[in-house]
Amino acid sequence: xxxxxxxxxxxxxxxxxxxxxxxxxxxxxxxxxxxxxxxxxxxxxxxxxxxxxxxxxxxxxxxxxxxxxxxxxxxxxxxxxxxxxxxxxxxxxxxxxxxxxxxxxxxxxxxxxxxxxxxxxxxxxxxxxxxxxxxxxxxxxxxxxxxxxxx
Numbered sequence: 001x002x003x004x005x006x007x008x009x010x011x012x013x014x015x016x017x018x019x020x021x022x023x024x025x026x027x028x029x030x031x032x033x034x035x036x037x038x039x040x041x042x043x044x045x046x047x048x049x050x051x052x053x054x055x056x057x058x059x060x061x062x063x064x065x066x067x068x069x070x071x072x073x074x075x076x077x078x079x080x081x082x083x084x085x086x087x088x089x090x091x092x093x094x095x096x097x098x099x100x101x102x103x104x105x106x107x108x109x110x111x112x113x114x115x116x117x118x119x120x121x122x123x124x125x126x127x128x129x130x131x132x133x134x135x136x137x138x139x140x141x142x143x144x145x146x147x148x149x150x151x
Contacts, residue, residue: 021073042099079136086127
């Protein structure tokens with residue numbers, strides 16, 4: 001793998017990591033933030049997203065949303081556990097995509113593909129090339145006996 005390719009993967013990993021970390025932290029720091037209205041307006045699978053937005057579920061849904069984004073960002077920036085976190089991030093991106101999909105229109109400005117699909121594709125790419133091993137801490141981290149077994 002050329003140095004340019006390694007740098008490109010590193011740049012994609014860290015910049016996407018920053019984007020996710022920022023999105024998560026801003027949600028964590030905003031006490032009035034909730035995913036409730038986003039899910040209540042779901043155009044695809046409205047029953048599922050209305051269930052997520054019910055009073056008994058919205059607390060854990062918000063927690064998973066906020067901390068999922070923040071921890072995904074940390075993982076990508078540091079290059080630790082990228083395969084797992086990126087794979088979970090793909091699921092999260094589809095959960096953001098589906099409520100605003102009114103096929104073939106997505107949100108107010110897209111046709112079939114929007115930024116969530118692009119993020120999911122980038123995360124799939126990072127997982128597939130084991131991006132944490134490229135200028136990341138994954139190589140060092142995987143030397144820890146218990147971690148090495150699962151990485």
